[in-house]
Amino acid sequence: MPSNVEQDSITADDVAELAGVSRWTVSRAFKKDASISAKSRKKVLEAATELGYAPDLLAASLASDKSNLVALLVDDFANPHKLVMMERLTRILRKNGWDTLLVNTLDENDASAALMNASQRRVDAAVLIGVNFNDQELAAALGARRVKKLIVFARSSENPDTISICCDDRSAMAEITGHVIRKGYRRPLFLAGPQTQSAHLMRKETFVRLWHEANGDRPDFISVGSYDPALAYQAVADRLRNSTADARPDVVVCENDALAMGAVDAIRYELGLKVPQDIAVTGFDDVPQAASPHYLLTTYRQPISAMAEGLVQVLKGESDTTDLCRFSGQLIIRDSA
Amino acid sequence: MPSNVEQDSITADDVAELAGVSRWTVSRAFKKDASISAKSRKKVLEAATELGYAPDLLAASLASDKSNLVALLVDDFANPHKLVMMERLTRILRKNGWDTLLVNTLDENDASAALMNASQRRVDAAVLIGVNFNDQELAAALGARRVKKLIVFARSSENPDTISICCDDRSAMAEITGHVIRKGYRRPLFLAGPQTQSAHLMRKETFVRLWHEANGDRPDFISVGSYDPALAYQAVADRLRNSTADARPDVVVCENDALAMGAVDAIRYELGLKVPQDIAVTGFDDVPQAASPHYLLTTYRQPISAMAEGLVQVLKGESDTTDLCRFSGQLIIRDSA
DNA sequence: TTTTTTGTTGCACGCGTGTGCAAACGTTGC
C-alpha cells in the first residue's frame, strides 16, 4: 500500500544504488558504444526496468548540448502532401533517435520567430517544409547561431548556408515536359504556387525553358498565393471561363498535386469540360488522393523516404551534402495527361 | 572581424552583467507577473536584445519541472482531417506558449512506447488524436506517472483518468440521423472505422440506436481497418458490387469524411451510380475536400478551434473538465445527402 | 523623524544528466 508514496521521478541515482554501481555507470549503460562491461550493463538495465527508469532527455540535452530534437517548420497545411511528408519524416527520424517539434509558422510571414522558438529548445536542426521562407532571414538566423543546422526539405535553396534535400527539379520537370510533349499537347498553361519567395520551386522556370527549347514558344502561366486546391480552383476557373475552345490550353501543368486537384475540379465542374479529353492536367508529388479514380493524376513521385534518410545522414554529420539535391523520383502516368 | 569569435551561447549571466543586475533579475524580466520594477525590466530587456539573448527553454524546463511542451500522438495520417487538427492545435498551443512534439505512433500497435518517449522529454501533457489507443495501456502509462496529463482529443474515452475533449457525439449523430430521416432515406448502411479499440468513436452505435428508435429496424454496417479513403473505397465496392438495385442501401452514413470520400468514389467509379440520386452519402468532420464540387459532402463540423482552446484551459489547469465532452458543432448540408 | 508597509533584489540550492580525466581493475606476454 505505501509503495506508491508520492514517488518523485526516479533518477539515475536510484538505479545506481539498486544496481550497486555509480551513477555514471548507469549513464553508460544507456549509451551505445560506451565503455562498460556487459555484466555491469546487464545489472543496470535490470535495475532500471525494475524501477521503471528512463533517462531524462531534458537533462541529457542540457548536459550534452545535443537534444536529439528536430524542429519541423510548416506553413502550408492546405497541401495534403504535407501530411505525407510529416508522416515519413516523423517516422524515420524517430526510428533514428530524433524527436520532432512541429512548428506552425502560418501566422507569421517570416519563419524567424519560429526559428527563434526552436532554438530556445536547442534543436539539433530546423527542417523547413513550407513555402514562405525568406532566404535572408534564414541566413540571419543561422548567422546568429540560432540553430545549428538549417535544412530545406523537398525544395531547393540558393542560400549556401542552408542544406537542401530535394529532387533534381530539372530532371523531374524534364520528365513531365517530355511526357506532355510526347502526348502531343500544344498549348500548355503552367499553374504555379507562390512566386514571391526567394526559395521557391524552380519548376515553372524549368518547364518554361524546356518547353521553349523544344517548341520555340513560351507557355503562359498563372500563379496562386498558396498551395491550396480551392485557390487553384478559383484561379483556373477565372482564367478559363471566358476563353474560347481554340484559345484555351490543352494541358495544365501544375507545380504540384494540390494545385492540380483544384485545376481538375475547376475544369470539370466550373467549365463542364473533360479531363484529359478537353484539357489534360499534370501534378507533382503523387499525394494519395492523386490515385483516386476521380483524379488519376499524372504526376511525379518524390522519394520522400530516401530523402528523409538523407536528412538523418545530415543530422548524424555523415553526409557529403553534395548529392542531397540530386534525388530522383518517378514519373507516375495516369489518365489525367 | 573578431566580433564573431566562437561566441558560446549567451546566457542570463551575460545579460545580467551588461544590464548591471543579478542573473535572477534577468530571469524575472522574462517572466510575466514577476516581482520586478519596470526600470529593471527595461534595462534587462534592452541588454538582452543587444546581445541577442533568449532564455534556454531546456534549462528552464529542467529547473521548473514545467516544459511547456505537449506531445501530439498521431497514428492516422491517411485521414486528411488530421492535417486540420494539427494546424489548429499547433497554432493555438503556440499562441498560448506551448510547443508541440509530433509523435508518429504508426508503427506500434500501442501508444505506450510513444508515451514513454514523450515522458522522457517531460511533456506537460500528451494529446492523442489517433485511433489505436488502448485505454488500459494509457491508464498504465498514467499510473506510472509517465505523463502528467493524458488527453484524448476529438474522441471520447471511457477511462476516468484521461481527459477527453470532444463533441457530444450523441447529439451530433442525432443531427445527422435526423437529416437522413427527413430526407426520406430508408435503407442506410453505416460505414465505420476500426472497431477494436476500447476508445473508439460511438458514432455507429449511436446511429444504429437512433435509427432503430425512429424506424424500428437496425441498419446494416461495415467497417474498415483505418480511416483511409482507399480502404473505404474497397470496402464499399466489395459490398455493393453484386447487390441488386432494390437491395442496395440508399444512403451510406460514414463515421467521418475520410471514409465518406472513399464511399463516394466507389459509388461513382466502381458502381457507376450517382450521388445522391442512387446512393446518398454523409460524412463527419467537414474536411476541406468535403467542400469541393466533387464531393459536396453533407457532414458535421466539429469546433476544433474551440476544442483546442479548451485544451489550453486544461493545460493551464483552469478547467472544470466537466463540459469538455459537450462541444457542439454544426451540421453542414451539401448535395451528397 | 521613526515605524510600518510594500515593493524589489540577491543568493544558496537544486533540476538530472554528460564529459574528460585519473584511478582501479583485469589481462597478456615474457
Next chain:
DNA sequence: GCAACGTTTGCACACGCGTGCAACAAAAAA
C-alpha cells in the same frame, strides 16, 4: 612473478535556469 597494456569505473565539474527565502530599498503611515 613482474611489467606493460587495455578495459572498466568513479568523480569533479559543468549545463542554464527557477524556487523560496532573506535582505534590502523605497514609499507610506505614524
